[in-house]
Amino acid sequence: MTRQRSAQTMKPATAAKKLGVLLDATPADFREGVVSRDELDALQADPPEWLRELRTTGPHPRPVVADRLGVSISGLARAGITEPLTTEQIAVIKSEEPEWLARERATRAESQREAARLKAQQQKK
Structure with a gap:
C-alpha cells in the first residue's frame, strides 16, 4: 500500500528568501498564499516577468x-x-x-x- 505524500508548502517569506527577492516587493497574490515546493521550482526554472524585474532592478x-x-x-x-x-x-x-x-x-x-x-x-x- 503506497501512501500519497502531501505537497510540501512554505510561507511566502520563506519562498521570497529562497528566490532572493524582497517579500514586500512581490505581487499580492504571491504574498497572500502559500508556495509549494513544485511552485518554487517552477518559479526558479522559468521566472515570470515580475520575478525577473525584481532580480534585475x-x-x-x-x-x-x-x-x-x-x-x-x-x-x-x-x-x-x-x-x-x-x-x-x-x-x-x-x-x-x-x-x-x-x-x-x-x-x-x-x-x-x-x-x-x-x-x-x-x-x-
Whole structure:
C-alpha cells in the first residue's frame, strides 16, 4: 500500500528568501498564499516577468545587497545601511567607493581567507 505524500508548502517569506527577492516587493497574490515546493521550482526554472524585474532592478534584500557590494550583512549594518536598496542605489555606492566599503570588503576578504585556512587545516587532520 503506497501512501500519497502531501505537497510540501512554505510561507511566502520563506519562498521570497529562497528566490532572493524582497517579500514586500512581490505581487499580492504571491504574498497572500502559500508556495509549494513544485511552485518554487517552477518559479526558479522559468521566472515570470515580475520575478525577473525584481532580480534585475530590486529593491533587493540585505543578503543580496551585501553580496553585490562584496561585504557582509554585518558590514552593511556597521555602515548604517538597514533598508533594501535598488540596483541603481547599489551602483551609486560602488561608483562613489566610500571608505566604509573598502574597509568592509577588506574585512570580508580577511574573514574568507581565515575560513579557508581553517578548512584546510581541518582537512589535514
